[in-house]
Amino acid sequence: MASFLDTWLDGVEEGWGIPALLALFVLLWTAFLGIAYLNADLHPDVIEAWVIGRTLDWGGAKHPPLMGWVTHVWTVVFPVRDWSFHLLAMTNAAVALWVIDLTTRRFAKGDKRAIVLLLLMLLPIYQFQAQRFNANSVLFAVWPLAIYCFLRSFETRQVGWAVAAGLAGALAILGKYYSAFLVFGF
Structure with a gap:
């Protein structure tokens, strides 16, 4: 176990450790959400994002346009399925963590940089609040x-x-x- 951790920490500085961690994060949380919501409908916020994103408008009475634009581009590439929206939500969270890592690497190196990302992954905002792609997320x-x-x-x-x-x-x-x-x- 220690050698795996050492290899991964070396990979953080070599450039592959963080992308591998974020890919695993997206994969595990998308699978978790797919299983957890197997017998449930999508959250109304996600459906709203899809409805707003069906056309590339400049926003509406309720929300500015970015949520709709992102959803539109996503549904052009991926099918309109529950798993696809779970993948969108967790990809959004992973991109957020990656950009935070870009900032972190300016101030911390090695183990400290990895710990910042791992601690952020423990916060509910990057899993439970991020599970619904909406106007806030x-x-x-x-x-x-x-x-x-x-x-x-x-x-x-x-x-x-x-x-x-x-x-x-x-x-x-x-x-x-x-x-x-x-x-x-x-």
């Missing part, structure tokens, strides 16, 4: 991306990162309008 990956781009912009003072931070902030606002407060914090 669409921000799980977008907010960390905006923060990462802002930090890179602040560190490097490069125009490219500033533009990326602005675009990520705009994308966050297209997810939820209250994301403007995130952008104001920049």
Whole structure:
């Protein structure tokens, strides 16, 4: 067991450890959700995301457009099935964790970086709240991306990162309008 852990921790620095962990995370949680909801319908929030995503509108009376756009693109690639929406939700959570890892690797290396990710995986927000792709969970990956781009912009003072931070902030606002407060914090 210790050699597996050592190999994986070495893989974190070599570049394959975190993607392998996140792929396992998506696989296990998608399987869990598929089994847990075998005899249940999809949550109304997920159905709402699918309904809104049937067309590429600029939003509606209830939600900004990002949730619908992501769902639309997802259902173009994957079939409209329960497992597909579970996979979407957990992929969204894994992308969020990956972007957080991009930020973490700027400040921590090796075991510390892996521990940050493992501790975040224990939080209910990345499993139980992330199990339904909806107007709130669409921000799980977008907010960390905006923060990462802002930090890179602040560190490097490069125009490219500033533009990326602005675009990520705009994308966050297209997810939820209250994301403007995130952008104001920049």
